[in-house]
Amino acid sequence: xxxxxxxxxxxxxxxxxxxxTGGMASVFKTWDHRVERLVAMKVLRSLDKNDLRAVERFxxxxxxxxxxxxxxxxxxxxxxxxxxQYFLVMEYIHGPTLKKEILDRRHLHALETLEIAAQxxxxxxxAHTRGFIHRDIKPQNIMLASSGATVTxxxxxxxxxxxxxxxxVAEDAGLTNSGIVLGTADYLSPEQARGEKLTASSDLxxxxxxxxxxxxxxxxxxxPTAVSIAMQxxxxxPPPLHQFNANVPPALEQIVMKALEKEPEDRFLSAAEMQQAxxxxxxxLQLQARAHQTVPSPQLVPxxxxxxxxxxxxFHSPGYGQH
Numbered sequence: 001x002x003x004x005x006x007x008x009x010x011x012x013x014x015x016x017x018x019x020x021t022g023g024m025a026s027v028f029k030t031w032d033h034r035v036e037r038l039v040a041m042k043v044l045r046s047l048d049k050n051d052l053r054a055v056e057r058f059x060x061x062x063x064x065x066x067x068x069x070x071x072x073x074x075x076x077x078x079x080x081x082x083x084x085q086y087f088l089v090m091e092y093i094h095g096p097t098l099k100k101e102i103l104d105r106r107h108l109h110a111l112e113t114l115e116i117a118a119q120x121x122x123x124x125x126x127a128h129t130r131g132f133i134h135r136d137i138k139p140q141n142i143m144l145a146s147s148g149a150t151v152t153x154x155x156x157x158x159x160x161x162x163x164x165x166x167x168x169v170a171e172d173a174g175l176t177n178s179g180i181v182l183g184t185a186d187y188l189s190p191e192q193a194r195g196e197k198l199t200a201s202s203d204l205x206x207x208x209x210x211x212x213x214x215x216x217x218x219x220x221x222x223x224p225t226a227v228s229i230a231m232q233x234x235x236x237x238p239p240p241l242h243q244f245n246a247n248v249p250p251a252l253e254q255i256v257m258k259a260l261e262k263e264p265e266d267r268f269l270s271a272a273e274m275q276q277a278x279x280x281x282x283x284x285l286q287l288q289a290r291a292h293q294t295v296p297s298p299q300l301v302p303x304x305x306x307x308x309x310x311x312x313x314x315f316h317s318p319g320y321g322q323h
Contacts, residue, residue, distance in 0.1 A: 004028060004043065009087055010080045015041055029092065032077075039077060042088040062088055064132060065164040072123035074143065074162040093160050098139035098210070106217035107245055110252055112157070113214045114282040116142065119159035120207055121275035127164065128200035128271055134164055135198060137206035138187040139213060185226035185233075186219040190262050193230035201264035204274055208259025208267075215252070216244035220260065237262070251281050 004015045005028070017029040019040070030041040059079060066076035078089035098116065102108065108116075120142065127134065143160040185193075189205035192198055212220045220238035223229040238260050241253045255277050261267045268274035 007083075009041070009082055010078075013039070013041060013078075013080070013087070013089060030089070032089070038092040040074075040090050040092045042090065044086045044088065064130075068123070068127060068130075068132070068164065070123045070126050072119045072159050072161055073127075073164065074160045090162070091160070093143040093145050095143055095145040098142040098144060098214070101144060102139055102213055102217065107247075108214040110215070110247075110249055110285060111282055113211055114252065114278050114285070115157055116144075116159050116214065117207060117211050118275050118278040118282070119157075120161055120210075121204075121271040121278065123161050124200070124203050124207070125271035125275065128203070132164065133198055133200060134161070134203050134206075135192075136163055136184055136187075137161075137203050137210060138184055139210050140184075142210070185229040186213075186221070188230050188233050189264075190234045191264065193234040199264055200271065201267050204259050204267050204271060205261075205264075207274075208256050211256045211259065212238065212241060215248050215256070216241055218244065235262075249281075249285055251284060255281060 004026075005018060007015045009015065009030075012032055012034045014031045014033060015028045016031055019027045019029055021027075026043045028041045028043070030039050031037075032039050062076060062079045065073070069075070074093065075091040076088065077091070078087075080087040080089065096104075120137070124134065124137075141161060141163045143162060145158040145160060187206040187209045189198070189202035192202055209219055221229050221232035221236065223232060238257070241248050241256055242250075255274075258277075259267055259274065268277065
């Protein structure tokens with residue numbers, strides 16, 4: 001049991017169960033007695049309460065995230081200061097993180113990958129239009145909620161992006177190592193790895209890394225240290241995606257590789273443009289799948305185009321991401 005389990009915060013939030021711990025926060029399943037619902041309570045362990053600048057930054061970021069109010073963003077309910085700690089109260093997602101889904105299954109279906117990325121693009125487009133850069137797109141921060149048994153059926157998958165603004169707070173408070181958040185170097189954009197100014201395109205690069213991992217079962221760059229991985233992001237081109245998964249459709253690989261271009265101007269111009277490419281690719285793959293299904297020989301149907309294939313499209317135990 002952690003120090004917070006069983007604690008009542010602000011006279012209404014009963015912390016019940018520890019869910020996850022990361023470099024900047026711990027997350028707890030919490031019961032809100034006032035409205036009688038489960039919520040997720042995030043404790044910013046690394047935030048120094050005496051650093052008034054960092055605290056005020058966190059408050060502003062929490063307000064901005066709460067104002068985002070997008071279906072694909074985890075809803076922020078409250079911000080509480082108590083016991084010398086800062087608590088962020090947010091929507092509780094009954095579903096796994098994308099990271100857990102990748103670890104459980106290794107390769108995701110091409111259509112799943114397209115749908116997940118398209119929904120992330122939807123919320124990023126709104127955030128970017130408001131001048132808000134996420135800075136930490138990674139599968140641990142992408143939650144999966146489903147109303148059905150499979151995610152390849154239209155409308156059965158809901159993606160939720162969490163942790164807007166947390167990294168900016170950490171950077172301002174001096175909690176990062178040369179601008180690199182420990183444990184997330186796998187998803188850094190080249191400009192972030194070089195310590196340069198970030199733009200909306202940086203989020204799209206990180207999303208490209210996430211897509212690569214969904215399809216390959218691993219990120220494009222691996223190494224013994226966070227710094228060695230960051231250096232690869234800064235100067236090394238990624239290996240071909242089909243090298244790790246021969247079933248990846250070429251059109252989908254092209255989208256991923258465009259998102260992973262080293263220079264921001266060579267990537268998609270916006271999240272909206274990337275989403276449009278993703279939706280068009282999904283439409284073409286669905287048409288191809290229907291055409292193949294009319295052919296009597298089942299071996300002619302690419303395995304990764306079959307919705308409902310064994311072990312694919314299934315959600316597992318609920319969970320909340322590590323941060």
